[in-house]
Amino acid sequence: MTEKAKIILPDGQTMDLPVLTGSENEKGIDISGLRKQTGYITLDPGFVNTGSCESSITFLDGEKGILQFRGYPIEELAEKSTFIEVAYLLINGELPKKDQLENFTNRISLHSMIHEDMRHFFEGFSQSSHPMVILSAMISSLSAYYAEASGKASIENLEINSARLIAKISTIAAFSYKKSVGQPFVYPRDELPYCAKFLNMMFSVPAESYELDPVIEKSLELLLILHADHEQNCSASTVRVVGSSMANVYASVASGILA
Numbered sequence: 560m561t562e563k564a565k566i567i568l569p570d571g572q573t574m575d576l577p578v579l580t581g582s583e584n585e586k587g588i589d590i591s592g593l594r595k596q597t598g599y600i601t602l603d604p605g606f607v608n609t610g611s612c613e614s615s616i617t618f619l620d621g622e623k624g625i626l627q628f629r630g631y632p633i634e635e636l637a638e639k640s641t642f643i644e645v646a647y648l649l650i651n652g653e654l655p656k657k658d659q660l661e662n663f664t665n666r667i668s669l670h671s672m673i674h675e676d677m678r679h680f681f682e683g684f685s686q687s688s689h690p691m692v693i694l695s696a697m698i699s700s701l702s703a704y705y706a707e708a709s710g711k712a713s714i715e716n717l718e719i720n721s722a723r724l725i726a727k728i729s730t731i732a733a734f735s736y737k738k739s740v741g742q743p744f745v746y747p748r749d750e751l752p753y754c755a756k757f758l759n760m761m762f763s764v765p766a767e768s769y770e771l772d773p774v775i776e777k778s779l780e781l782l783l784i785l786h787a788d789h790e791q792n793c794s795a796s797t798v799r800v801v802g803s804s805m806a807n808v809y810a811s812v813a814s815g816i817l818a
Contacts, residue, residue, distance in 0.1 A: 561577055561578070562577075562578035562580075563575040563576065563577060563578060564576045564577075564578050564588050566593075568597060568599060572597050574592075574593065574596055574597055576588050576589055576590060576592075576593070577589040579613075581618075582615065582618055582630070583618055583620075587610055606796075610791065611791055611796060611799065612791070612799070614790075614791070615629070615652075616628065616629060616649060616788060617629075617649075617788045617789070617790045618630075618790075619789065619790045626785075628645060628648055628649055628787065628788060629648050629649065629652055629653070631648070631654075633784070633785065636648075636784055637781050637784050637785065640654065640784065641752070641753070641780060641784075642753060642754065642780050642783040642784050642787065643660070643663065643664055643667065643725075643752075643753050644660060645783075645784050645787050646663075646721075646725055646787065647659065647660065647663050649787060649788055650717075650718075650721055663722070664753075666718075666719075666722045667722050667725050667726040667753065668726070668749040669722075669726075669749075670722055670723045670726035670727060671726040671727065671729070671730055671747040671749060671756065672727075672730065672746070672747060673697075673701075673727055673730055673731060673734075674704050677697065677700065677704075678734075678744065680696075680697060680700060681693070681697075681734060681735075681738045681744075684696075684738060686738065686739060686741060687739075688738070688739070690732070690735040690736055690739055691816060691817065692817070693731075693735040693738065694728070694731055694732055694735050694816055695813045695814075695816040695817045696813070697731045697734075697735070698724075698727075698728065698731065698809055698812055698813040698816060699809055699810050699813035700809075701723070701727065701809040702807050702809045702810055705720070705723065705809070720808045720809075724808070724809075724812060729747075729753070729756065729757040729760070730747050730760060732757070733745065733757060733760035733761045734760075736761055737760075737761075742764060743764070743765060744760075745759065745760045745761075745763050745764075746760070747759075747760055751771075752776075754776050754779045754780045754783065755771050755776050757779070758771055758775065758776060758779065759771065793818045794815040794816070794818040795815065796818075797814050797815045797818035798811045798812055798814065798815035798818075799811075801814045801815075
């Protein structure tokens with residue numbers, strides 16, 4: 560039998576509300592039918608006590624120091640997995656097998672370049688522009704190059720747009736940094752792993768060779784894994800709200816970057 564919570568309203572109405580149990584036995588009350596049945600709404604400034612959806616992606620308890628992606632403890636993922644493997648896990652629900660990882664990695668490498676025309680967009684920003692402002696604007700501009708992103712939602716569209724975002728955001732972020740320091744852009748090298756490729760775009764220059772430091776590369780890997788998802792925080796909620804208006808995925812993610 561489903562557990563219920565009873566609400567008694569000032570006008571004498573009563574309503575039984577379903578009680579939901581989360582993956583770690585946390586409790587929630589489903590109020591989705593409250594207004595339709597009673598005419599009342601709830602007020603929760605800042606949504607401090609409100610969950611906007613059900614999700615099996617991430618569990619986070621900051622007070623207890625617990626972070627899980629798809630049920631995997633963050634400590635295990637940080638020790639045994641790469642960021643690309645964790646990205647696959649978040650999207651698909653399971654860690655990739657060898658062939659799945661190879662296909663996913665190749666797909667991301669295939670999309671690491673941005674359209675050459677977009678190089679000129681950076682010229683419109685001053686050197687003092689905040690990199691996050693540039694990043695958001697450039698992610699939004701991807702909509703102009705991938706019209707199908709505004710089409711009907713499908714698994715195929717999800718997969719291709721996820722790969723594009725993961726691939727291109729590192730290139731755009733590196734180009735944004737290069738713009739801020741007045742250095743020439745460095746194109747992605749697809750033979751390098753994801754984090755090494757990003758570091759090379761960030762810090763190599765044409766005048767001299769750049770040697771990757773494996774300690775820094777591993778540190779970046781750990782940072783990206785740790786920050787890969789943060790439940791329904793401000794940015795994630797912003798992406799969901801903007802996306803619910805049928806905005807395309809690039810505009811939605813661009814809004815979340817600035818949230």
